[in-house]
């Protein structure tokens with residue numbers, strides 16, 4: 119038997135663990151190098167006094183639709199998704215919009231607020247769902263397609279294809295307003311869903327991402343036991359096939375000999391050698407810092423130097439309380455079982471203002487954002503605490519936030535303001551005994567994950583010159599780099615950030631094909647269907 123290919127994966131975030139698991143299961147000898155003491159990257163759950171707090175990613179958009187869920191049999195390794203029936207709700211001055219995983223119930227809620235918008239909402243949902251299921255999600259799990267080829271293919275794909283091409287020219291706001299809603303509150307709510315992870319509501323050419331955020335934020339899930347359980351499942355799958363994660367070890371240099379990547383230098387002065395290196399780090403790290411830049415073409419180093427990090431970051435506040443979950447005063451009962459409740463948005467201008475404040479370094483005031491009590495869906499989040507104190511819950515607030523403000527002096531004040539706003543709607547929270555408070559600022563995000571420079575949760579802004587074929591640059595968007603044996607596959611590659619496992623999944627196949635490693639997994643049925651319908655090329 120020939121010696122197995124040795125592969126180093128840099129970064130044990132969702133993409134690194136995914137790539138490593140596929141290649142380990144294919145028989146390669148895989149080692150993941152992770153700077154932090156724990157694997158997981160953005161899949162981080164901190165346990166304080168028995169309460170489990172998700173300080174990074176919490177809402178899973180693609181959940182069981184992600185091919186690794188099935189291919190890597192992640193449910194066998196402990197991954198379970200929880201999908202609340204009531205998904206996202208919005209508190210307006212004198213009314214509430216409640217969006218459910220069941221479209222009919224959502225339509226009725228829209229009808230209660232704005233009867234003329236009910237059928238418009240249904241049309242939007244159906245079209246966004248179809249566009250996501252038939253094109254956007256399949257396109258997530260294959261390498262990016264040349265933009266001109268893509269436009270031509272879509273143009274020949276009937277009404278949906280042509281509409282997708284038009285969408286690619288619009289801003290998220292235009293993509294929603296185009297449906298002709300009469301009530302600004304509905305537009306504001308939908309636009310908030312599109313941009314709550316930092317997509318610019320007025321970003322030119324970003325309309326094509328609107329369907330997936332809006333539709334999937336009505337089908338979102340939590341990971342049972344906390345988001346980190348997904349990282350644990352991926353890691354268990356990796357270890358089951360002989361892979362290894364080396365934690366608390368930072369990569370300081372990528373070693374290259376004769377234009378071939380041969381290993382990495384570590385923070386303890388040691389080195390590890392391998393045949394292949396797959397990095398899930400950001401472009402600054404990959405092409406400006408860790409590698410001798412004289413070995414790379416100017417176009418790669420220059421595009422990395424010009425790389426734009428996300429224009430906004432997030433502020434996340436977790437509280438562990440002794441007390442009851444929020445009960446909303448004079449509002450529909452279903453609000454109390456909503457995964458998310460958003461306040462401060464009464465129309466699209468509020469969404470734009472919230473985004474612009476964050477990009478212009480205006481400190482958030484705690485009057486806009488979304489709140490959640492995840493422990494009502496997942497008692498495991500507060501299980502240990504309950505025994506000791508009785509009725510405990512985990513509460514969470516999140517909003518867009520700037521990087522460049524004095525977070526040390528402001529974070530507790532912002533948390534208190536947000537709690538006050540929440541308690542105005544749910545007065546029973548005033549009786550809660552706040553036992554644990556965990557503010558998490560853009561600076562904390564960057565400190566914990568250097569990949570998220572300036573708190574960039576997607577490793578780089580979603581602007582048209584940094585998407586698809588241009589992510590991270592034209593030379594490397596195929597996941598290969600000009601250095602032989604050196605690949606990239608993190609959130610700064612297609613399809614981008616969020617816990618959708620696309621970069622890790624796609625780069626694994628490219629590496630396997632290049633190194634004659636067994637591609638044991640099947641092309642997903644959704645991709646086959648998109649190819650059969652002519653939306654995507656057949657280059658699988």
Ligand SMILES: Cc1cc2nc3c(=O)[nH]c(=O)nc-3n(C[C@H](O)[C@H](O)[C@H](O)COP(=O)(O)OP(=O)(O)OC[C@H]3O[C@@H](n4cnc5c(N)ncnc54)[C@H](O)[C@@H]3O)c2cc1C
Nearest residue numbers: 129131132133153159160174175176177369609615616617
């Ligand atoms: C506050 C917050 C909330 C979010 N909410 C959501 C959400 O609700 N839903 C969602 O889908 N997504 C969410 N995200 C985004 C999501 O977490 C990221 O886009 C995703 O984690 C990117 O995955 P990745 O594997 O590419 O990179 P990362 O998760 O960044 O992982 C990269 C890993 O590389 C390690 N690393 C960095 N430098 C080195 C080095 N030199 N040597 C060794 N290791 C190194 C890091 O420590 C990290 O573990 C959120 C992110 C944040 C910060």
